[in-house]
Amino acid sequence: MSEAKRVAVVPGDGIGREAIPAAQQVLDAVADGREGIDFEFVSGEAGDRVQERTGSALPEETRELVTGADAALFGAAGETAAEVIIPLRRAIDAFANVRPATAYPGVGALQPEADLVFVRENTEGVYAGHEADLAPGVTTLTRVITAEASERIARFGFEYAAEHDYSVTVAHKANVMQTTDGQFLEGVATVSEELDVEYETVLMDALAMELVRDPTDYGVVICPNLAGDVLSDLAAGFVGGLGLLASANIGPERALFEPVHGTAPDIAGQKVANPTAAILCGAHLLEYFEFEAAGADVREAVTETLADGPRTPDLGGEASTDEVTAAIVDRL
Numbered sequence: 001m002s003e004a005k006r007v008a009v010v011p012g013d014g015i016g017r018e019a020i021p022a023a024q025q026v027l028d029a030v031a032d033g034r035e036g037i038d039f040e041f042v043s044g045e046a047g048d049r050v051q052e053r054t055g056s057a058l059p060e061e062t063r064e065l066v067t068g069a070d071a072a073l074f075g076a077a078g079e080t081a082a083e084v085i086i087p088l089r090r091a092i093d094a095f096a097n098v099r100p101a102t103a104y105p106g107v108g109a110l111q112p113e114a115d116l117v118f119v120r121e122n123t124e125g126v127y128a129g130h131e132a133d134l135a136p137g138v139t140t141l142t143r144v145i146t147a148e149a150s151e152r153i154a155r156f157g158f159e160y161a162a163e164h165d166y167s168v169t170v171a172h173k174a175n176v177m178q179t180t181d182g183q184f185l186e187g188v189a190t191v192s193e194e195l196d197v198e199y200e201t202v203l204m205d206a207l208a209m210e211l212v213r214d215p216t217d218y219g220v221v222i223c224p225n226l227a228g229d230v231l232s233d234l235a236a237g238f239v240g241g242l243g244l245l246a247s248a249n250i251g252p253e254r255a256l257f258e259p260v261h262g263t264a265p266d267i268a269g270q271k272v273a274n275p276t277a278a279i280l281c282g283a284h285l286l287e288y289f290e291f292e293a294a295g296a297d298v299r300e301a302v303t304e305t306l307a308d309g310p311r312t313p314d315l316g317g318e319a320s321t322d323e324v325t326a327a328i329v330d331r332l
């Protein structure tokens with residue numbers, strides 16, 4: 001008998017509250033149907049709602065829930081997003097942010113052949129928190145790039161690429177940020193020599209253009225933190241929109257999975273949120289626990305449902321979140 005995996009569930013605000021329960025439903029269905037897969041879900045609050053009530057967007061008990069679980073499913077947070085997700089990533093030392101941008105058939109993607117995975121450095125760069133007001137009208141931001149973090153993300157990216165059979169591209173702006181992105185590229189080079197693997201480097205602005213024109217030339221894209229933030233949203237735009245994309249924050253001992261979409265206040269509460277991104281978070285979580293076959297089955301059920309329906313309104317359909325979720329569960 002294997003032990004139940006403890007999963008912290010933090011739906012947050014807006015459509016996170018509709019999408020994350022859908023993912024949980026799918027994981028429950030997977031666990032029900034298979035020997036050796038068992039989850040213990042523990043729920044916590046984060047985001048605008050809990051801040052209004054308690055004054056804190058990330059209550060200590062939620063942080064402890066996440067650091068005490070094997071993995072977490074996080075939905076979205078509204079205005080307080082940065083105060084929730086950045087500390088949560090830090091709490092589990094989630095150094096790698098994995099953001100697949102794969103186009104699915106039937107969703108009208110601008111680039112239907114795209115199959116990319118952004119591997120974003122998730123701990124430093126301009127997210128290191130060193131911003132200052134020097135004098136009236138004069139502000140600064142210190143960008144931190146270390147050899148350790150650069151090597152760590154490079155190793156993760158190369159290993160991920162090898163495992164999934166992707167090429168590796170490294171995005172940078174070392175022509176301008178010579179010292180910091182110079183350090184980043186040095187970290188990548190060190191690891192590539194150690195692992196004896198190949199890669200190419202591309203200036204991030206040029207890469208933005210190339211990705212839009214022809215993303216099929218690329219596979220894994222290893223990026224410094226902010227470049228990964230921007231480029232992954234850019235790619236989301238040409239594979240069918242934020243409603244379809246999942247991301248994983250991977251630490252040395254635990255991981256947190258979150259849809260790339262936000263709270264979508266325009267449709268929140270209407271029960272029509274697209275649950276695809278959250279359910280794909282569930283697939284990623286299964287794979288993280290090495291339930292590979294179950295993860296693949298969820299991906300297949302999602303792919304079929306995207307192609308054949310039912311679909312939520314963002315994809316031109318009329319189905320509710322529950323109807324789409326039920327269709328995916330049925331296909332399992």
Ligand code: IPM
Pocket residue numbers: 081082085086229
């Ligand atoms: C993301 C978001 C976050 C980020 C914000 C909410 C802090 O844009 O997950 O991409 O910049 O990392």
Ligand code: MN
Pocket residue numbers: 229230233
């Ligand atoms: Mn972002």
